[in-house]
Amino acid sequence: MATFWRHECDTCGYAFETSGPHEFFMDADGKPADYGHPLAKSHEAESAGISGFYGRMWCLNLDRSVDVVIREFVHAVGRYDDIWSPGAHPEKTVEIVCPDCGDGSPVMGDLPHGESIPCPKCGDDLICTVIKWS
Ligand SMILES: [Zn+2]
Ligand SMILES: [Zn+2]
Numbered sequence: 001m002a003t004f005w006r007h008e009c010d011t012c013g014y015a016f017e018t019s020g021p022h023e024f025f026m027d028a029d030g031k032p033a034d035y036g037h038p039l040a041k042s043h044e045a046e047s048a049g050i051s052g053f054y055g056r057m058w059c060l061n062l063d064r065s066v067d068v069v070i071r072e073f074v075h076a077v078g079r080y081d082d083i084w085s086p087g088a089h090p091e092k093t094v095e096i097v098c099p100d101c102g103d104g105s106p107v108m109g110d111l112p113h114g115e116s117i118p119c120p121k122c123g124d125d126l127i128c129t130v131i132k133w134s
Pocket of ligand 2: 009010011012013014119120121122123124
């Protein structure tokens, strides 16, 4: 159910990719980790259950990819627990910010800037295209 985007600047060649939402679980250290899709990619993930979704976003401030939690369930749920329907399970309030620098507008697809994201290198608009869904 994730979408993969490529963002590219026609003028200077700056480019990056973003994708999401992806399922995550809380690992033994209490940190969000990739759950796998469509099925758990490890026994650890499967037994932990899905804690929510993250986006593989791009921080324009740090100029690199960051994983940002988008939705988080109050309690971890199972793979087949209707995870995609909003409101099916109680959720925590999450703030979508870069976990590394606190920037409030990490990029995922056309969020949060809309169609035109200014290129951090030259200021022209980045072109955003969908690569695939999976
Ligand atoms: Zn950042
Ligand atoms: Zn550029």
